[in-house]
Amino acid sequence: MPELPEVEVVRISLDTIICGLKIKNVDILNKKLRYIISANVKKDLKKQKIISVKRRAKFLLVNIDNNKTLLIHLGMTGKIFILDRTKKVTFKTSFYYYSNFLRKHNHLRIKFFNNLELIYNDVRKFGFIKLIKTNDLNNHSNLLNLGPEPLSKSFNFKYLKFKCLKSQKNIKNFLMDQKYVAGLGNIYVNEILFKSSINPRKITFKLKDFEICAIVKNTKKILKKSIKEGGSSIRDFKGTSGQDGYFQQSLMVYDRENQSCKKKTCKGKIKKINIGNRSSFFCKNCQK
DNA sequence: AGGCATGTTACAGG
DNA sequence: ACCTGTAACATGCC
Structure with missing residues (x-):
């Protein structure tokens, strides 16, 4: 989906919905994305709490409370859904209409203790999900060579x-x-x-x-x-x-x-x- | 059937 | 070592 404004809309939505939530379990449904989703993602996210959701360029940075950050890029067709499992018929979707036919492209599911679920869906598999140490973020290869944010004062x-x-x-x-x-x-x-x-x-x-x-x-x-x-x-x-x-x-x-x-x-x-x-x-x- | 699609990056050549 | 352009990735739609 995404250029900066779409990623920012997703960020705002995630930030208001999942901040403070504790992760119950993570399922890697299809690890094949641009980079293979590491098994550590499942292990390291379990029982952790979401601190904040930030953005840099088209990257989402989901900060977790064990000093790790989930780095998400949506590629061309990546989408994030939030489902509410307490509602039996209608799902709560944050920015996209969730429909059954999309399900075959679900890659990652994060279940929270309050029965909300986050789903990463990507038809073309150009996106990726990585878990990295928050301290290493600025030197991470994907973020290292980025120019200024267009909405910041340094882009003048x-x-x-x-x-x-x-x-x-x-x-x-x-x-x-x-x-x-x-x-x-x-x-x-x-x-x-x-x-x-x-x-x-x-x-x-x-x-x-x-x-x-x-x-x-x-x-x-x-x-x-x-x-x-x-x-x-x-x-x-x-x-x-x-x-x-x-x-x-x-x-x-x-x-x-x-x-x-x-x-x-x-x-x-x-x-x-x-x-x-x-x-x-x-x-x-x-x-x- | 073939061309095209919001993105990134590895690689070749200059 | 830098710059530039091209191809590749995977899938669906028109």
Whole structure:
């Protein structure tokens, strides 16, 4: 599912539901993910309490009270469900509609003493779950080379200009690269460049100051808006009552090939091109 | 049937 | 040692 806003929506939801809960048991239903789920996950989580749920880029960090952290990445199709086993008919789902046909892709189940269950489900198996020592977190290979959080103060004009001047990349690939700014993915980068009226193929050192400024401003604006609306940079996103995510309805360019540009004064059509093996959508008219 | 899909990373070549 | 681009991972949908 996930780019930064979706992961943040999951984080907020988990943080309010599972903090303080004590783990009764863990079942590894299918250990085959991007990395094999270690048997230690089952052993080390048992009887432990959840302290907090944090996020770094697209990673979820579930802090456990034995100085360990469960590092979760949702890959392309990872989903987390919370089920309420005290309710016999309807399950409590936190962000997705839980349906039976999804069950074959369940990988991990954490049962809590209060009868809530957390389920990690992943169709394409690009996600992963690792248990690591909390103290080693910052030096862990998956987190080591991440750039600043786009919503933090360190992602600002001065920083971005400095990095843009030193890079030969096009701006599309630059913003997708987690070492420059961490948490953006294909959909949001398309949307950010449209809103900033910048052609995705433009080389970063050629960007004008006002364009760099626009990227910073629009990145924060778009991410915040999407988090507020519940995130949904995914085709199969369903809210808790089955409705489409709001952000999906407000995508300006992504997946809109040949449709007309949504800017009122523009009559251009959205084009689709390939940049670095990923689809880029943009309006030729607005993004010169 | 074949192409495409929200992400990451190992690898080859410059 | 750095940078850049490509292929690979697994499954489902159109």
